[in-house]
Amino acid sequence: MIVAILGAGPAGMSCANACLSFGLSPVVIERTAHLGGAQRSNFHPNLWLLGFPGESGEAMTQRLAEHYRALPVTTYYTTQVNQVSRNATEFSLILSGLDAPLAAAAIVLATGTRPRATPELERLAETCPRILIGPLSHAIRDHIRNARVLILGGGDNALDHALFLAELGNQAWVCTRGALSARKPFIEDCQLREEIELRANCPQPRLGCAVDHVVATWPGHQSRFDWVLVMYGYLPNTDVLDAFDPAIRPALTGTGYLHVDAWQRSSVARVYAAGDVTDSPQPSVPTAMAQGLTAARAAERDLAGGGAI
Ligand SMILES: Cc1cc2nc3c(=O)[nH]c(=O)nc-3n(C[C@H](O)[C@H](O)[C@H](O)COP(=O)(O)OP(=O)(O)OC[C@H]3O[C@@H](n4cnc5c(N)ncnc54)[C@H](O)[C@@H]3O)c2cc1C
Numbered sequence: 001m002i003v004a005i006l007g008a009g010p011a012g013m014s015c016a017n018a019c020l021s022f023g024l025s026p027v028v029i030e031r032t033a034h035l036g037g038a039q040r041s042n043f044h045p046n047l048w049l050l051g052f053p054g055e056s057g058e059a060m061t062q063r064l065a066e067h068y069r070a071l072p073v074t075t076y077y078t079t080q081v082n083q084v085s086r087n088a089t090e091f092s093l094i095l096s097g098l099d100a101p102l103a104a105a106a107i108v109l110a111t112g113t114r115p116r117a118t119p120e121l122e123r124l125a126e127t128c129p130r131i132l133i134g135p136l137s138h139a140i141r142d143h144i145r146n147a148r149v150l151i152l153g154g155g156d157n158a159l160d161h162a163l164f165l166a167e168l169g170n171q172a173w174v175c176t177r178g179a180l181s182a183r184k185p186f187i188e189d190c191q192l193r194e195e196i197e198l199r200a201n202c203p204q205p206r207l208g209c210a211v212d213h214v215v216a217t218w219p220g221h222q223s224r225f226d227w228v229l230v231m232y233g234y235l236p237n238t239d240v241l242d243a244f245d246p247a248i249r250p251a252l253t254g255t256g257y258l259h260v261d262a263w264q265r266s267s268v269a270r271v272y273a274a275g276d277v278t279d280s281p282q283p284s285v286p287t288a289m290a291q292g293l294t295a296a297r298a299a300e301r302d303l304a305g306g307g308a309i
Pocket residue numbers: 006007008009010011012029030031032034035036037038039042044045046047048049079080081110111112113135136157237239240274275276277283284285286288
């Protein structure tokens with residue numbers, strides 16, 4: 001029986017691997033051209049995955065991808081899910097680039113999250129190469145040296161990047177609208193570095209973009225920065241639910257993540273969700289992989305009886 005898995009990050013790849021063990025046939029649909037999801041460009045070591053000390057997210061992704069590619073899993077890359085409907089026994093998925101609909105007995109949503117920004121910042125970043133949205137891009141690692149960097153946001157990612165940039169000889173100004181929400185060790189480490197200035201209750205500045213710098217304007221104050229990093233957290237990738245017929249659209253939590261039970265079952269029979277697209281208490285690679293495995297087990301159990309949905 002075919003299980004359609006949306007997303008080829010750690011949750012989706014793990015789910016596909018587990019489906020094979022449970023005698024199910026996984027078909028993975030990935031909207032980019034790549035395996036690996038959020039960890040593809042993480043150059044930091046993964047501290048949460050026991051057994052691979054010092055291994056970066058990039059290296060881990062290569063290791064997972066190598067294993068995954070050797071599995072008998074059909075994977076459609078750069079593919080969009082355009083429509084999902086259901087009859088008495090199966091789901092039908094209309095995918096971009098495929099002539100015939102894909103029939104599946106179950107669906108697993110493993111679409112992860114994306115960096116959050118205001119619509120105004122998203123528009124600006126499209127034309128301004130000095131404004132970067134989200135963490136850990138190679139541009140941050142490879143190009144930011146001896147620079148003045150404005151970091152918008154006050155969570156762990158914002159402060160982690162301030163520390164990382166200070167190590168590389170940059171000056172970092174952290175500006176967050178309310179109180180700093182990062183964990184205490186990040187705040188304390190930043191307070192010890194003279195290259196880092198932490199500004200809580202700092203209004204979002206108006207940004208003016210030039211080729212090699214950005215001018216930030218606050219009421220009564222203006223400052224020039226070489227780079228601006230936007231670290232406003234994450235949003236779940238639930239836009240794919242627009243393609244689902246309303247009768248089979250799974251319920252969301254109050255914060256917009258997919259609502260699941262301990263078996264990764266959504267509110268719709270035979271639709272499951274795994275990884276960061278669910279409101280996981282500790283989003284991480286091991287969590288996502290375990291949830292992918294659990295979703296496969298739940299599908300195997302639910303499908304064992306066969307019959308109508
Ligand atoms: C900066 C940062 C640092 C982190 N550091 C660590 C760490 O050190 N250790 C750790 O364990 N974890 C870390 N994490 C968390 C970890 O990356 C995530 O928990 C993990 O990647 C979640 O896996 P996932 O498969 O749920 O989602 P993702 O990795 O986000 O993968 C989702 C996949 O779904 C695809 N997709 C999205 N929408 C669609 C769609 N509509 N149709 C088809 N495909 C779609 C995406 O392209 C992507 O390939 C970090 C995350 C970030 C952002």
